Amino acid sequence: MITFDRVTVTYHGAADPTLRDVSLTIGEGELCLVTGATGAGKSTLLRAVNGLVPHFTGGTLAGRVTVDGRDTRVFPPRELADVVGVVVQDPLHGFVTDTVEEELAYSLEQLAVPAPTMRKRVEETLDLLGIADLRDRPLRTLSGGQQQRVAIGTVLTAHPRVIVLDEPTSALDPTAAEDVLAAVTRLVHDLGVTVLVSEHRLERVVQYADRMLYLPGDGTVVDGPPASVLATSAIAPPIVELGRLAGWDPLPLSVRDARRRAAPLRSRLGSLTPPPPRPATGAPRLTARGVAVVYGDLVAVNRVDLGLRAGEVVALMGRNGSGKSSLLWALQGAGPRYRGTVDVDGDDPARLPPAVARRRVGLVPQTPADLLYLDTVDAECAAADREAAADPGSCRSLFERLSPGVPGDRHPRDLSEGQRLALVLAVQLMAAPPVVLLDEPTRGLDYPTKRRFCATVRDLAAGGVAVVVATHDVELVAALADRVVVMAQGEVVADGPTAEIVVASPTFAPQTAKILHPLPWLTVADVAGVL
Incomplete structure (x- = not known):
């Protein structure tokens, strides 16, 4: 579905290429997680998929990127819109209409989708992302997370064969993020859509990924199964860091798998005490x-x-x-x-x-x-x-x-x-x-x-x-x-020390707390500090 053939991208004035001699193939129906440090080139890689690099961003692209057989050097972004849908980091920058329903319909209007089909797809997307109650709301009155869900919806309505998501859950609460990722996963497994996701919060996404592209920052790309890439990656979610600390092999990527391994670790920690909370004694x-x-x-x-x-x-x-x-x-x-x-x-x-x-x-x-x-x-x-x-x-x-x-x-x-x-x-x-x-x-x-x-x-x-x-x-x-x-x-429903509030919460508990529950440990650093 997507092929990078010896791709190198160099921006004007840059001493080194952002991407250097990248070759890889992403098949149909894969959910591919793109990760790396800030500024390592993740956005460049994603934008090369729909031709924004170099048609919009400038710079020089050597090599070839093809999507569903179309060469991005020949087909500009507007001629790839029916194949590739892109959701950027800041959704407000991509909106062109005033209300949620109008925004969901806009891309369909540009693709000349018949009105009855358009109405059906808009309704399906409203339900899929749980935003039906926002249909008449002005976009600028929405919270950042609500705007993010609408932005994802504008892509989903067009039913593209490839979806590129740049930090799709960054502004979403944990429950909303799970809903969005579940919807994306259904598209992958049920419809065979190819999805590229760039995400810094790996703890939310990694368990859904079929493969991982890790950009270490030198222009290269490390490509492989998530567990194998994360075994040596400088960037890893808490569940992987805990697995490294405990010596688990292979590394678990979901809380369920980690809990199955964690009984000996919980036994070791049972007699130890986490760091006490800091009392608020200041003026x-x-x-x-x-x-x-x-x-x-x-x-x-x-x-x-x-x-x-x-x-x-x-x-x-x-x-x-x-x-x-x-x-x-x-x-x-x-x-x-x-x-x-x-x-x-x-x-x-x-x-x-x-x-x-x-x-x-x-x-x-x-x-x-x-x-x-x-x-x-x-x-x-x-x-x-x-x-x-x-x-x-x-x-x-x-x-x-x-x-x-x-x-x-x-x-x-x-x-x-x-x-x-x-x-x-x-x-x-x-x-x-x-x-x-x-x-x-x-x-x-x-x-x-x-x-x-x-x-x-x-x-x-x-x-x-x-x-x-x-x-x-x-x-x-x-x-x-x-x-x-x-x-x-609009009201305060809970107020207290961090451990007291989050440990027992299925929504706000961090990965370490979920894996070691009922023990009150919050972070891998706390665990490492006493072992």
Whole structure:
């Protein structure tokens, strides 16, 4: 179905090729997982499948890519649209209509699908992805996760033979991610659709994959069965890391298989004690009382009370549309607040000028690129240093810790999703606010970058900053959070220490907790620390 024949891709000004002499064949009805570090070339590989590389991105492509017999050098993306469907990382950038139903029908209109068939396919897709109740909603009013599901739906309606998904579950809660992956798996097994998935959260996808393409970052591609590739890969999900630690061979890829192997390990850990939770003893940093956010007839946040202490890392969790982002914007002061009060060191951020409010509460939104407006990385960093009256190079130094090796003359819009997020985080932290709010901060981050991110957040907390991380990443919560707050329908339904909230939850439990249940272990690092 897809053939790469000695493919090399080199971008203008780059010292080395992004892809180097890649040859591989992906057959019909395969689910192929593409993984690697941020910036290793995953997006380039995916975009070569439908001709975006090099027709849209520029650069030089040597070799040949064929899809269903069509050479991408001869057939531009528009002439491959009936064969290859692509879902990009940021779904909002791909929308062209106003409402969900219109967006699902748009690609069918471009393909001249008859109206009765179009209506049938739209209804099937609404049901398949569980978004029927959103059919009349304006796209810009949806949460990030809801937008992601609609973007996947716009591809599925056209019934392509190949589907390319770039970070398809990055903005989805665990349950929604499972629903989407189950739908994709049905397409593979029932209809023989070929699917390429690029995903950093391997713990969600790897058990469904037939094969894996691992990009180590030198332009080459390691191709093979997932278990064999992950045995030596520098990037691996917690289940594989635990398997390596325990010496399991072959490595299990699902929680079920791991639990069947884990009885001896659970026996060894039964008499040992996990690291105790850190008590929240710092001074109050932010106090919110009765916060409500209303959009027309929709109550997004309903009278929420929340307190944050210095040095505390709080994870804000809940399904898509539960009100997490609306609450963060209300706390920061830039978002609407129907009622309630927010106090940060004696001031309400909503009553302060924006520049002053940023020094009280820093916010990194779901779409960090919205905060970038200059032409180069160095210009953004220099502007942040000036606005914060920091020493020149301070912002660049912090950015280098989060995402090393990014050229200073690179345009921020040309960075990967993870690199843009790291840049915005560095810019926001230059204001040194006592409260930092992060909305889906690990979206697009690989495991090594995520570990560096956790170290940065821990440094902030050690310096007395209160940090809130709104996330669907249960592995991040297990490794980072001192406390978990769970929202549903705009209300707080649970608030307590991380282990107390997540261990018993089938939705929010990390892989290690599921494998070692009922023992209260959250991360592979905790297990390794006592063995």
